[in-house]
Amino acid sequence: MATATAKTPTDRGGERSASGTAPARRLGPLRRMWRSSIGKKTVMAVSGLLMLGYLVVHMLGNLKIFFGADEFNGYAHWLRTIGEPFLHHEWFLWIARVVLVAAVVAHAVSAYQLSRRDLAARPVKYAHRKARTSYATRTMRWGGVIVGLFVVWHILDLTTGTVNPRGQAGHPYENVVAAFTTWYGNVIYVVAMLAVGLHVRHGFYSAAQTLGATRAGLRRGLSAASNVLAVVLTAGFLSVPIAVMTGAVH
Amino acid sequence: MRLTLRIWRQRGPEDRGAMATYELDGIAPEMSFLEMLDTLNEELADRGEEPVAFDHDCREGICGACGVVIDGQAHGPEPTTTCQLHMRHFSDGDTIDVEPWRAAAFPVVKDLVVDRSAFDRIIGAGGYVTAPTGSAPEAHSTPVPKDAADTAFEHAECIGCGACVAACPNGSAMLFTSAKVNHLNSLPQGAPERETRVLDMVDQMDTEGFGGCTLAGECATACPKDIPLPSIAAMNREYLRAVRKG
């Protein structure tokens, strides 16, 4: 059995695992999966779907802003009481946050490792470049980075209030309105939501393919669902800053 | 017709290589792309220059040996192999760029020839069935359902030319590997190794330094044998099933 690292084209024979030494078939199923490209894609798919589910709920919750400050602030308060009295105050919120952070980390780490692999697999570009794949497909990596950076900004803006012009705890409605009174707040938000839309458009369908959706009818439905999800999510999220900018919400 | 060819020339694996320009006249539309290269090579030989090295064997579109990137497209503008591509798809005065398959796992041997033995090692990892060799088995001893036979046949069409890898922005061999996995995993003869086959072949594919699938779809577009893109999802399914089964 060969033990050399798999770099030179001439010494790759024999049974070997993706990262060199131990043969992959001796590993446990989870470790073996994490080493493989399909396994990492599976992690991306599952974590991505989790975050997508959260985004749908988040977007729908945002729409409460159109029913006025009382209802929106009441909704924000209610989020802290979910699960009571079984759960302590804000516990549900913290559980959700932990799960989401885990999903973000899993998604980002797999994406980084897979991208490194992908780029290394095609070290020389063609001299003759032809028209490339769809915009959504080729912006997945940097679009994902943009969305990740936005999440940091968004938390500093509307969770901790650090960069929010108002940033008053317990007054989310007023903070949201304040956030969208600055030009940069609007620009950052709009760019990020367009990036989310593109990311979801390619990501949702890709996740389904990674998880093995093969039937033709199912694939057509999932492809259509990808587009609908992308458009509805982006439109729903953008409706809030647009409403503030036009004065419909103030 | 008269053509300007820009061809990748590289003396050996260690040479840096560069595009070289050649003017070529007297190309007939019914010539195949490889015959056009033959014509160029005869001229080069007459002038005492080194002919362009390229791979070919059957010239019938069935062996998968030929394959170059023509104007940025694996096997050129038609959905067929390079040997089955005819010069009628080009026009007089065209400039044509000819490059080798580009992938870390397919190192250039010389000019347009790449080493595709990584594919052989993927096949070696599980692209076979365990069966007694010698006398041919009774044809009806293992009934194969019609739809399984169809699926297997569709995937068995893969000739291993490597166009999928060449076309993929990630240099991924997922379409090739999925064709081989789905071909054997859909047949009763392939059932005993159903799980180890997909696990081992995917491991080998990763080991060889191919990239992953980002569903760009370029592979299926380039494939001269129409292996469909959903084959990759089917292999993912087989892979996850095999992991669950342990």
Ligand code: FES
């Ligand atoms: S030479 Fe055999 S497929 Fe082209």
